[in-house]
Amino acid sequence: MKKAKLTGRIVTPDDPNYEQARTNNNLSIPKFPSKIVFCQKTKDVINALRWVQENNESFRIRSGRHSYENFSLVNEGLIIDVSEMNNIVVNSSVMTARIEAGANLGKVYRELWEHGLTIPAGTESSVGVVGLTLGGGIGMLSRPFGLTCDNLIEIEMVRAGGHLGAELITANKHTNSDLFWACCGGGGGNFGIVTSLTFELHPISNVSIFSITWGWEDFEVAFDAWQHFAPHTDENLTSQIELKSKEVGEIVAQGIFVGSPSKLKKLLRPLRNAGSPINVWIKEVPYIKAVKFFDVPSGNQPALRKRSGSFIERTFPKKAIMEMKELLANAPNRDATIWQQSLRGAVGQIPSNSTAYYYRNALIAQEYLTIWEDPEEEQQNIRWIEQVRNTLSPYTVGDYVNFPDLYIKDWPTAYYGRNFRRLRDVKTKYDPRNVFQFAQSIPPSRKWL
Numbered sequence: 001m002k003k004a005k006l007t008g009r010i011v012t013p014d015d016p017n018y019e020q021a022r023t024n025n026n027l028s029i030p031k032f033p034s035k036i037v038f039c040q041k042t043k044d045v046i047n048a049l050r051w052v053q054e055n056n057e058s059f060r061i062r063s064g065r066h067s068y069e070n071f072s073l074v075n076e077g078l079i080i081d082v083s084e085m086n087n088i089v090v091n092s093s094v095m096t097a098r099i100e101a102g103a104n105l106g107k108v109y110r111e112l113w114e115h116g117l118t119i120p121a122g123t124e125s126s127v128g129v130v131g132l133t134l135g136g137g138i139g140m141l142s143r144p145f146g147l148t149c150d151n152l153i154e155i156e157m158v159r160a161g162g163h164l165g166a167e168l169i170t171a172n173k174h175t176n177s178d179l180f181w182a183c184c185g186g187g188g189g190n191f192g193i194v195t196s197l198t199f200e201l202h203p204i205s206n207v208s209i210f211s212i213t214w215g216w217e218d219f220e221v222a223f224d225a226w227q228h229f230a231p232h233t234d235e236n237l238t239s240q241i242e243l244k245s246k247e248v249g250e251i252v253a254q255g256i257f258v259g260s261p262s263k264l265k266k267l268l269r270p271l272r273n274a275g276s277p278i279n280v281w282i283k284e285v286p287y288i289k290a291v292k293f294f295d296v297p298s299g300n301q302p303a304l305r306k307r308s309g310s311f312i313e314r315t316f317p318k319k320a321i322m323e324m325k326e327l328l329a330n331a332p333n334r335d336a337t338i339w340q341q342s343l344r345g346a347v348g349q350i351p352s353n354s355t356a357y358y359y360r361n362a363l364i365a366q367e368y369l370t371i372w373e374d375p376e377e378e379q380q381n382i383r384w385i386e387q388v389r390n391t392l393s394p395y396t397v398g399d400y401v402n403f404p405d406l407y408i409k410d411w412p413t414a415y416y417g418r419n420f421r422r423l424r425d426v427k428t429k430y431d432p433r434n435v436f437q438f439a440q441s442i443p444p445s446r447k448w449l
C-alpha cells in the first residue's frame with residue numbers, strides 16, 4: 001500500500017501565515033502545532049487521517065476555532081482544519097441543505113436567507129456550524145424549531161478504519177443510526193472528522209425582536225420576571241438575558257419572536273411591567289437583520305477568555321438570585337457576565353435519550369463568562385468563573401458540552417447525564433483504538449476503567 005501524503009494547503013511554523021493559522025478564538029490557552037493542513041476536499045481529510053496514524057502523530061480537528069478550551073488545538077502535532085471546505089447546496093424543492101463542515105454560521109445564515117430559509121443555530125457568525133451542531137446548537141430560534149442537531153438529517157464522516165486506515169461513511173436515522181444519534185449532542189472531535197451536514201430547513205421572512213434594559217436596582221425583580229416568563233411563554237418567542245457586572249450595572253433581556261410586533265408587545269407585558277425598565281423597544285425586521293443584531297462583534301474577535309456553564313431545571317429561589325447578584329458585584333472586571341437563554345418549546349418535546357443531547361428538561365441554559373486583557377489577570381478570572389459554578393451548583397444541573405470547562409471533574413455526567421454509557425458504546429464501535437482524543441473526549445469502553 002502506498003504511504004500516505006498530506007494534501008491540501010499546509011502551513012508550518014516558518015510560514016508568514018502561521019500565527020494567524022494557529023490562533024483560535026480563546027487566546028488564553030495558546031498551542032503551537034507543527035503543521036496545519038487546510039483541507040480543500042474530502043480526499044485531503046482522508047489523507048491527513050491516514051498520515052497521522054502512519055506517522056504516529058498527535059492531531060486535532062478544527063473548523064470554526066471556537067472551542068472554549070481549545071480542544072481543536074494541539075502542541076507539536078497536526079491540525080486537520082476543514083474551514084476551507086464550506087460549500088452550501090440548497091435544495092429548495094425538498095427544503096434541505098447540504099453544508100460542508102467548514103462553513104461558519106454567518107455564511108450559513110446568509111446563503112439560506114437568499115432562499116427565504118434557515119436553520120435554528122447560534123448567534124456568533126464566526127462559530128463553525130459543525131462544532132455547534134455536534135454539541136447540540138442553542139440559539140434564538142430554539143423554541144420554535146429545536147436545537148440545530150434536531151434539524152440534522154445526515155452527516156458524512158471520515159472515520160479511522162477500513163483497509164486504508166481512513167474511510168468515508170454516512171450516518172442518518174437508517175444507516176449507522178447509532179453514530180447519527182451520538183452526533184446529535186455528543187460533542188465535536190470524538191468519533192471522526194465530519195465533512196458535511198445535511199439539514200432540514202424552515203421558511204423565514206420577517207420576525208419581531210425586542211430589547212429591555214433594567215438598572216442594577218432592578219436585578220432581582222427583572223431576573224425573577226424573566227425566569228418565570230421566558231421558558232413558558234409562546235413557543236415562537238426565544239429570549240436571552242444578560243446579567244452584567246455591577247460596574248456596568250445593567251440587566252438586558254432580548255429575543256426573537258416569529259410573529260407580529262403587536263403580539264410580541266402583549267406577550268412581553270410581564271417583563272415590561274417588572275421593575276422600572278430604562279429602555280424598551282420592539283421592532284419588526286427581516287430575519288437576516290435579526291441575525292446581525294444578535295451577532296455581537298466582540299464574540300468573534302480572539303481574546304483572553306474563560307467560560308463555563310450549566311442548565312437550570314427549576315426556577316431559581318430568591319437566595320440563588322441574590323447569590324448571582326453578589327457574584328456580579330464582586331466580578332474580576334466590568335466585562336464578566338452571567339448569560340442565560342430560554343429553552344423548552346421544541347427542545348423539550350424530544351425525550352432525553354432520543355439524541356445524545358441530554359438536558360431536554362432544562363428551562364434555561366446558562367453561561368458564565370469573563371474576558372480580560374492583561375495576562376496577569378488570568379488566575380483571578382478563572383477563580384471567579386469556578387466560584388460562580390460552585391456557588392450556583394446547588395440550583396443547577398450539568399453543563400452544555402459546547403460550554404466545556406476543564407475544571408469540571410465529573411465531566412461525563414455533567415455533559416451527557418445518562419447518555420454517557422451509550423456514547424461510550426458508539427465510541428467503542430466506531431473508534432475502538434481511540435484515535436480521536438483530547439482532554440475531555442469520550443473514551444472507548446476497554447480503556448476507561
Ligand SMILES: Cc1cc2nc3c(=O)[nH]c(=O)nc-3n(C[C@H](O)[C@H](O)[C@H](O)COP(=O)(O)OP(=O)(O)OC[C@H]3O[C@@H](n4cnc5c(N)ncnc54)[C@H](O)[C@@H]3O)c2cc1C
Pocket residue numbers: 025060061062063064065066067068070071072082101121122123124126127128129130131132133134135136137138139187188189190192193194195299300402403
Ligand atoms: C463567541 C462564541 C459564541 C458562541 N455562541 C454559541 C451559541 O449561540 N449557541 C451554541 O450552542 N454555542 C455557542 N458557542 C459554543 C460553540 O457551539 C462551541 O464552541 C462549538 O464547539 C464551536 O465549534 P467550532 O467549529 O467553531 O470550533 P472548533 O474549535 O473548530 O471545534 C470545536 C470542537 O469540535 C471539533 N470539530 C471541529 N471540526 C470538526 C469536524 N469537522 N468533525 C468533527 N469534530 C470537529 C473540534 O475538534 C472541537 O472539539 C459559542 C462559542 C463562542 C466562543
